[in-house]
Amino acid sequence: MDVRAEIEKRTGEIERVIASYLPPEEGYQKTVMEAMNYSVSAGGKRLRPMLMQETYRLFGGSGRVIEPFMAAIEMIHTYSLVHDDLPAMDNDEYRRGKKTTHAVYGEAMGILAGDALLNYAYETAFRAFALEPENPGIVPALRILARKAGIYGMVGGQTIDVESEDTHDMTREKLDVIYRLKTGALLESSMLIGAVLAGASPDEQKIVEESAGALGLSFQIEDDILDVTGTTEVLGKPVGSDEKNHKATYVTFAGLNKAREDADRISKWAIAHMESLPVRNEFLIELMIHLIGREK
Numbered sequence: 324m325d326v327r328a329e330i331e332k333r334t335g336e337i338e339r340v341i342a343s344y345l346p347p348e349e350g351y352q353k354t355v356m357e358a359m360n361y362s363v364s365a366g367g368k369r370l371r372p373m374l375m376q377e378t379y380r381l382f383g384g385s386g387r388v389i390e391p392f393m394a395a396i397e398m399i400h401t402y403s404l405v406h407d408d409l410p411a412m413d414n415d416e417y418r419r420g421k422k423t424t425h426a427v428y429g430e431a432m433g434i435l436a437g438d439a440l441l442n443y444a445y446e447t448a449f450r451a452f453a454l455e456p457e458n459p460g461i462v463p464a465l466r467i468l469a470r471k472a473g474i475y476g477m478v479g480g481q482t483i484d485v486e487s488e489d490t491h492d493m494t495r496e497k498l499d500v501i502y503r504l505k506t507g508a509l510l511e512s513s514m515l516i517g518a519v520l521a522g523a524s525p526d527e528q529k530i531v532e533e534s535a536g537a538l539g540l541s542f543q544i545e546d547d548i549l550d551v552t553g554t555t556e557v558l559g560k561p562v563g564s565d566e567k568n569h570k571a572t573y574v575t576f577a578g579l580n581k582a583r584e585d586a587d588r589i590s591k592w593a594i595a596h597m598e599s600l601p602v603r604n605e606f607l608i609e610l611m612i613h614l615i616g617r618e619k
Contacts, residue, residue, distance in 0.1 A: 326609040330373075333606075337369045337376070337393065344394035344447050358428045358436035359443065363401050366419045371396045371513040373610065378517030378531060381604040388455035392464060392516050395448040399472050400509055402440035403481070409433055412485070445469070451520075460519040467519065471512035480504025484570075493571040499540075502573075506546075507539030530600055537593035541615055544586040547572040551579060590615040 345363060348356045372393035379389045408415045408423040409430060416426045425433030448468055451461050470476060480501045487493045487501070514535040518528050551574055574582045594611050 324605065324609055326606070326613050329606055330610065330613065333373055333376075334369050337372050340390050341369070341372070341394045341397055344391060344450075346443065354428070354432060355435050355439050358424055358432050359439050361427065362405050362424045362436055362440065363398060365401075365421050367397075367401075369397065370614065371400055371509055374510065374535070374607070375513040375517040377604055377607040377610060378514040379521045380517075381600070381602055381607055382518055382521035382523045382527070383602075384517065384521030386455055386458075388451050388458055388461070389517065389520055391447050391450040391454070392468065392520065395444040395468060396509065396513050396516070398440045398444035398447065399468075399477075402437040402444070403477060403509075405433055405437040405440065407481075441472075458520060460522065464516045464519050467512050467515050471508040471515075476504055476508030476512070480506070480508065488570060495576050498571065498573065498576065502540050502543045503536060506543040507536045510539040510542070511535040527600060530596055534593045534596040537589050537596065538611055538614070541586045541590040541593065544573045544582055544589070545615060547574045548579065548582055548586070550574075586615060 341363060345360050346356045348360065350356075375393055375396060376389055404418060405424045407413050408418060409425050416423055423433070424436050428436065445465075445468075448465055451458070451464075455461070472478065474482070480503070483497065484501045484505060487497065511532050514531050515528060518531045523531065550572070573585070577585060590611070594608060597608065597611065
């Protein structure tokens, strides 16, 4: 399998799904809609909706009920990036090779665009009821989407991260919690929602969630490594921002070589755990392998 070609093909399909759920730019409030659409359309790997869709297919899912959740998870991910880039947070002017939302629309509209994307994500996810009202997985999927994006997931991790900047009390244990919540939670949400909507058993859901959490940890370690070894031209965003913002990372604690070893070990465990399931999606496994060896 040419995994890069498959990713490109499926990314195009996912782009069309996401675009179909974006709001029309109209009315007196159209500026915030323009900012929302600019943010979502800025590109990216579409990793979370792709993992969601492939996990759904892994357990035999074949309907369109997954689509509003795919769009919703990307809106939530995008809102987090819009807010991360704000002057009060990372103060970045470029992401994915383009001006960040606040750099184009101003700080106030950047805040509002992030707020709007988060709220619109739930409006979008609720549209699943119209597609498959008899699916018993929709309500549990909505609970997963909300919890793993909130104070017990991504927002909780971001809170610990912000409070730990410019302090000397960061520990490896605290860093692991930040990564599990800030990065892992949305990957867990993506894959778990796919499994739930396709009718996976509780035991199967547990394996998926654990595998996704490990994938999230290795993904974040790779992100830390790329911030040290990557280039702005390849990454599409400034490098060295962690050092600039005095942020402790996995590389800070473990060193570059150990970080690489740990990312490899953790990712292999995640893949092996997924392969222990009685069902198989070859592309999903190849996608997980590819993500760890990425250059951006």
